Amino acid sequence: MTITTVEHNRLRQNFEGLSSVWLFGYGSLIYKVDFPFIEQRPATIEGWARRFWQGSHDHRGTPEAPGRVVTLIEQPGALCKGMAYRVSPEVFEHLDIREKNGYLRFSTPMVFHDDSSAEGLVYIATAENAAFLGPAPSVDIARQIARSSGPSGPNSEYLLKLAEALRALGDHDPHVFELESHLR
Numbered sequence: 001m002t003i004t005t006v007e008h009n010r011l012r013q014n015f016e017g018l019s020s021v022w023l024f025g026y027g028s029l030i031y032k033v034d035f036p037f038i039e040q041r042p043a044t045i046e047g048w049a050r051r052f053w054q055g056s057h058d059h060r061g062t063p064e065a066p067g068r069v070v071t072l073i074e075q076p077g078a079l080c081k082g083m084a085y086r087v088s089p090e091v092f093e094h095l096d097i098r099e100k101n102g103y104l105r106f107s108t109p110m111v112f113h114d115d116s117s118a119e120g121l122v123y124i125a126t127a128e129n130a131a132f133l134g135p136a137p138s139v140d141i142a143r144q145i146a147r148s149s150g151p152s153g154p155n156s157e158y159l160l161k162l163a164e165a166l167r168a169l170g171d172h173d174p175h176v177f178e179l180e181s182h183l184r
């Protein structure tokens with residue numbers, strides 16, 4: 001998978017004059033925080049559902065045998081819980097490389113647990129990207145996750161750590177928890 005979104009993302013938002021930007025994480029960005037942040041707050045976004053529909057050729061799989069990681073799918077009324085981080089704009093240089101396999105930065109309103117809100121950026125891999133795999137029966141998705149592994153480690157670790165992090169956030173994501181129970 002040689003197509004990357006790094007250049008596209010660089011042109012998508014203008015950070016000029018901003019000292020910090022909110023980032024919303026809903027997948028590995030919840031539990032693998034390999035970037036500096038100023039502030040961190042649990043948050044929810046509306047209208048998006050988390051799904052293991054994105055192929056991972058660079059982190060949790062290989063180009064020959066991609067794994068599956070999460071992206072967001074538009075679903076009116078759906079609530080997606082995650083973690084928001086206030087970061088300095090330079091942090092996106094690192095994040096764009098980390099999320100290069102199909103993810104584009106979108107702007108979204110986020111609601112914090114005290115009902116205050118802010119605008120944040122979220123990485124979404126849309127159906128148009130080359131690594132998108134789309135839906136499949138949950139047993140098949142769990143099987144693919146069970147057998148995949150890449151430079152960032154086993155795909156199963158991604159799923160189990162995400163499920164654990166969502167539980168810690170008090171979230172009940174039926175899609176993630178069903179895959180977790182198939183895997184176990």
Ligand code: SIN
Binds near residue numbers: 070099123
């Ligand atoms: C995210 O966590 O917000 C994006 C998807 C991922 O990196 O797992």
